[in-house]
Amino acid sequence: MNYFIDCLTKKYACFSGRARRQEYWLFVLFNFIAAFVVGFIGGILAGATGVAAFAFLGTIYNLAVLIPGFAVLFRRLHDTGRSGWWWLIAFLPFIGIIVLIVFCCLDSQPGENQYGPNPKGL
Numbered sequence: 793m794n795y796f797i798d799c800l801t802k803k804y805a806c807f808s809g810r811a812r813r814q815e816y817w818l819f820v821l822f823n824f825i826a827a828f829v830v831g832f833i834g835g836i837l838a839g840a841t842g843v844a845a846f847a848f849l850g851t852i853y854n855l856a857v858l859i860p861g862f863a864v865l866f867r868r869l870h871d872t873g874r875s876g877w878w879w880l881i882a883f884l885p886f887i888g889i890i891v892l893i894v895f896c897c898l899d900s901q902p903g904e905n906q907y908g909p910n911p912k913g914l
Contacts (some may be wrong), residue, residue: 794824799860803867807876811867812911816896819864823857825859828854870907 795818834849866876881888900910
């Protein structure tokens with residue numbers, strides 16, 4: 793949970809540096825859970841009150857976490873020794889998103905690289 797909060801507060805738009813696998817995947821997990829809960833509550837409120845504006849709560853949340861989501865993805869790619877621009881590979885049909893997920897699952901590049909010191913401290 794601390795990684796999620798850190799990404800939203802301290803590292804909101806920090807596209808430089810490196811992020812461990814743990815930081816990235818815990819951000820993804822808690823972001824998924826929070827988006828589901830916000831969307832669920834917005835749907836219930838929209839249905840119960842008849843006010844369609846509540847249905848946009850999920851959209852507002854997703855827009856709020858868009859920048860920190862890209863920032864932590866860029867830092868994760870930096871940790872594997874790749875430029876943050878590798879996220880664009882996700883636009884390749886079928887295989888692009890799989891390659892991006894594999895990149896995010898890879899272990900950190902040992903030692904210091906061009907993006908900074910190893911966040912594991914090794």
